[in-house]
Amino acid sequence: MERKEIQKKLKKELDKNRYLHTRGVMYTASCLAMRYEYDIEKAMLAGLLHDCAKCLSNEQQIEICEQHQVTISSIEHQNPFLLHQKTGAIIAEEEYGVKDPEILHAISVHTTGCVEMTLLDKIIFVADYIEPGRDKAEHLQEIRKEAFEDIDACVADILYDTIHYLNKRSGAIDPTTAQVYEYYRQYEKEQPWKL
Ligand code: DGI
Numbered sequence: 001m002e003r004k005e006i007q008k009k010l011k012k013e014l015d016k017n018r019y020l021h022t023r024g025v026m027y028t029a030s031c032l033a034m035r036y037e038y039d040i041e042k043a044m045l046a047g048l049l050h051d052c053a054k055c056l057s058n059e060q061q062i063e064i065c066e067q068h069q070v071t072i073s074s075i076e077h078q079n080p081f082l083l084h085q086k087t088g089a090i091i092a093e094e095e096y097g098v099k100d101p102e103i104l105h106a107i108s109v110h111t112t113g114c115v116e117m118t119l120l121d122k123i124i125f126v127a128d129y130i131e132p133g134r135d136k137a138e139h140l141q142e143i144r145k146e147a148f149e150d151i152d153a154c155v156a157d158i159l160y161d162t163i164h165y166l167n168k169r170s171g172a173i174d175p176t177t178a179q180v181y182e183y184y185r186q187y188e189k190e191q192p193w194k195l
């Protein structure tokens, strides 16, 4: 499927705000690809499709996982929205014809991240957080600037802020998210809000 065709189909599958967010991630991913010398078209396709399963119900998410022998952890059972990264990769492949394993991997880890992310994984993880439509997270101005200076430090800061946000809101932290932060701490820079 061509990117334009995928875009048309996604517009029908997603609600208006999710579609706008998806476009924001696609264009932000293209900017990061320019900065870090990654394939622009691949970054755009991954950005476009990263949330393709976001508007499915919890029941549908669980059903897709069961049909594909994807194990569901207890945290994922409690927070089924976490599954949209895994179901997203399945749907991108089955319904949108994506075969590129790098793109499918970036979709499958975009919410929690993973240890030793590839450049595309980091581009999508960061673009998802900083795209222009986002306005709720703290320190967005600083994190947006850092995204174009040092993407590993930026990943570490996003994880730090996500974990602190979830702690404040008493959201259960997926062990993957915690483990990924422990790994990315090696790249962390001092930030005024962490002192
Ligand atoms: O799908 P999006 O909203 O565009 O973005 P996303 O897939 O990164 O999901 C963002 C949400 O995921 C955000 O509210 C923080 C939450 N999140 C990330 N890691 C964890 C988590 N939520 C829980 N409960 N546990 C986690 O480890």
Ligand code: FE
Pocket (backbone or CB within 6 Å): 050, 051, 054, 084, 110, 111
């Ligand atoms: Fe998402």
Ligand code: FE
Pocket (backbone or CB within 6 Å): 021, 025, 050, 051, 128
């Ligand atoms: Fe997203």
